Amino acid sequence: MIQVHFTTQDGSVTSAVGTDGESVMEIARNNGVHGIVAECGGAAMCATCHVYVSPGWLARIPPVSEFEDELLEGTGAPRMENSRLGCQIKLNDTLDGLEVTVPASQY
Amino acid sequence: MGRKVVIVGAGQVSATLAAKLRADGYDGGITVLGDENTLPYQRPPLSKAYLLGKQAMAQLHLRPAAFYSQAQIDLRLGCRAIAIETGVRVVRLQGDEVIPYDHLVLATGSAARSWPAALGGTLEEVRTLRTVSDADSLSLALRSAGSILVIGGGYVGLELASVARTLGLAVTVVEAQKRILNRVAGEDTARYFRTLHVAHGIRIVEGMGIRRLLGGGRVEGAELENGEVIACDLVIVGIGAIPSTALAVAAGLEVDDGVVTDEFCRTSDPVIWAAGDCARVRTSAGSIRLESVGNAIDQAETVAANIMGGERAYRPRPWFWTEQHGVRMQIAGLSAGHDETVLRRTSDGSRSSCWYFRKDNLIAVDAINDAQAFLAGRRLIDSGMDVDRAAIGNPSFDLRNLAKATLPEISS
Ligand SMILES: Cc1cc2nc3c(=O)[nH]c(=O)nc-3n(C[C@H](O)[C@H](O)[C@H](O)COP(=O)(O)OP(=O)(O)OC[C@H]3O[C@@H](n4cnc5c(N)ncnc54)[C@H](O)[C@@H]3O)c2cc1C
Numbered sequence: 001m002i003q004v005h006f007t008t009q010d011g012s013v014t015s016a017v018g019t020d021g022e023s024v025m026e027i028a029r030n031n032g033v034h035g036i037v038a039e040c041g042g043a044a045m046c047a048t049c050h051v052y053v054s055p056g057w058l059a060r061i062p063p064v065s066e067f068e069d070e071l072l073e074g075t076g077a078p079r080m081e082n083s084r085l086g087c088q089i090k091l092n093d094t095l096d097g098l099e100v101t102v103p104a105s106q107y
Numbered sequence: 108m109g110r111k112v113v114i115v116g117a118g119q120v121s122a123t124l125a126a127k128l129r130a131d132g133y134d135g136g137i138t139v140l141g142d143e144n145t146l147p148y149q150r151p152p153l154s155k156a157y158l159l160g161k162q163a164m165a166q167l168h169l170r171p172a173a174f175y176s177q178a179q180i181d182l183r184l185g186c187r188a189i190a191i192e193t194g195v196r197v198v199r200l201q202g203d204e205v206i207p208y209d210h211l212v213l214a215t216g217s218a219a220r221s222w223p224a225a226l227g228g229t230l231e232e233v234r235t236l237r238t239v240s241d242a243d244s245l246s247l248a249l250r251s252a253g254s255i256l257v258i259g260g261g262y263v264g265l266e267l268a269s270v271a272r273t274l275g276l277a278v279t280v281v282e283a284q285k286r287i288l289n290r291v292a293g294e295d296t297a298r299y300f301r302t303l304h305v306a307h308g309i310r311i312v313e314g315m316g317i318r319r320l321l322g323g324g325r326v327e328g329a330e331l332e333n334g335e336v337i338a339c340d341l342v343i344v345g346i347g348a349i350p351s352t353a354l355a356v357a358a359g360l361e362v363d364d365g366v367v368t369d370e371f372c373r374t375s376d377p378v379i380w381a382a383g384d385c386a387r388v389r390t391s392a393g394s395i396r397l398e399s400v401g402n403a404i405d406q407a408e409t410v411a412a413n414i415m416g417g418e419r420a421y422r423p424r425p426w427f428w429t430e431q432h433g434v435r436m437q438i439a440g441l442s443a444g445h446d447e448t449v450l451r452r453t454s455d456g457s458r459s460s461c462w463y464f465r466k467d468n469l470i471a472v473d474a475i476n477d478a479q480a481f482l483a484g485r486r487l488i489d490s491g492m493d494v495d496r497a498a499i500g501n502p503s504f505d506l507r508n509l510a511k512a513t514l515p516e517i518s519s
């Protein structure tokens with residue numbers, strides 16, 4: 001069980017558990033976290049699963065691929081240094097306790 | 108605001124709509140009626156990762172079962188609506204139960220167009236793909252077949268060809284129109300995919316109809332209009348989809364290749380709405396029916412806002428994607444009716460994009476392995492800004508600058 005804490009726009013935190021190999025997008029979707037649309041269902045096509053990763057956690061996540069990097073330019077909310085596509089962050093034990101913030105909008 | 112919303116069809120639209128109503132604070136009843144036995148799920152992987160065995164069923168679900176119960180959404184699966192009685196505002200179910208509604212949403216999707224029975228359509232192993240149960244049985248069939256004929260060179264047909272080839276089958280695609288992707292993309296994009304499929308050992312036959320499918324009991328081949336016989340032990344028919352409008356027709360709603368709605372997604376009955384594949388929206392620019400996830404989501408959100416008392420007009424923002432032989436294409440806009448194209452290609456050919464114009468306006472972009480071109484195209488189409496064609500055609504011109512220029516200035 002790997003726990004992820006989502007801070008949503010109203011400032012509230014939803015904590016959800018997922019399993020090894022699940023993506024941050026899937027955990028959000030499966031636990032009713034608002035604000036992640038995921039139109040393409042994780043195919044890295046839509047950029048509507050944008051999250052901001054708490055800076056302390058960034059280094060533990062594999063770096064952005066070229067494709068993710070390009071797609072991040074198309075997020076609805078501004079891209080920041082800690083922007084990632086939720087569907088491209090796959091959970092593993094080292095990410096237990098991961099903290100991410102859901103942006104105000106995905107469009 | 109009505110106290111009870113009933114949604115017919117448990118697919119992309121209904122999952123989005125029910126969730127959106129709750130997220131926006133709607134506290135009346137929500138009942139979702141779905142004739143499949145599965146939780147609402149995404150269809151795009153059915154012809155891609157799921158069929159290849161790279162994605163599990165649970166990953167297709169748009170929401171887990173617990174979501175519906177927690178949100179007090181009465182999700183009734185394996186439950187088919189058979190009639191709408193608009194006068195008394197009830198939906199009749201198979202088995203004769205009736206469910207009253209204050210707002211009814213038609214989200215019945217579409218059904219795969221089948222091959223005519225008189226031309227061999229009822230032979231065994233002549234299949235279509237629409238549902239996860241179609242995909243599961245197709246998956247088994249693909250693993251025991253040696254050769255497959257795909258009828259129709261649209262996106263779904265070509266994706267299926269790619270999957271079948273990856274699984275080791277001999278694959279032929281036959282397209283009756285003059286070329287593959289004829290309705291949905293221009294010649295450059297069609298050429299790219301033709302070359303790609305041929306390079307993977309797939310035979311593509313274009314501009315050639317099929318006279319009939321052959322076989323006694325089980326399909327054994329197809330006879331083309333030029334007399335050639337192509338042997339195969341599996342046929343997939345990918346010749347488009349038909350909007351599921353039977354309920355609306357019987358209820359006397361206006362239907363014209365889709366349940367007709369105004370720009371608020373309201374049908375000719377003021378408490379009945381339609382969204383997704385089954386709906387044809389009339390806007391000032393004409394009427395449009397789209398079959399895509401993005402459209403289903405946009406329309407579902409429009410209906411949710413309007414049921415909540417808003418006046419949100421739907422604005423089409425078509426986009427689509429496809430994956431074939433590991434190549435990714437994202438499409439912004441609709442290219443039909445273009446009168447000019449500009450091709451943008453890196454020198455090694457690893458990325459390319461085709462930009463479609465009509466009367467000098469950018470209307471669509473097909474972006475192959477090039478998310479930057481997709482995003483820039485989408486922004487430019489939305490903004491209606493003039494596009495410098497020479498710049499676009501020059502692969503060393505950085506598209507990010509172009510797209511950024513269309514963003515509103517942020518003042519400090
Ligand atoms: C193989 C395949 C690949 C695709 N690939 C892509 C893609 O890459 N990108 C993309 O954007 N789109 C793609 N699409 C299209 C996309 O899946 C659809 O546009 C989307 O699912 C439409 O959502 P919907 O809610 O309108 O309909 P659906 O998701 O089809 O849901 C409608 C549901 O209503 C049910 N129903 C119908 N009548 C009744 C009744 N009387 N009573 C009860 N239930 C009823 C149906 O059985 C169905 O379960 C693909 C579709 C298919 C089939």
Ligand code: FES
Pocket residue numbers: 025037038039040041042043044045046047048049085086087088
């Ligand atoms: S879900 Fe579409 S890019 Fe992540």
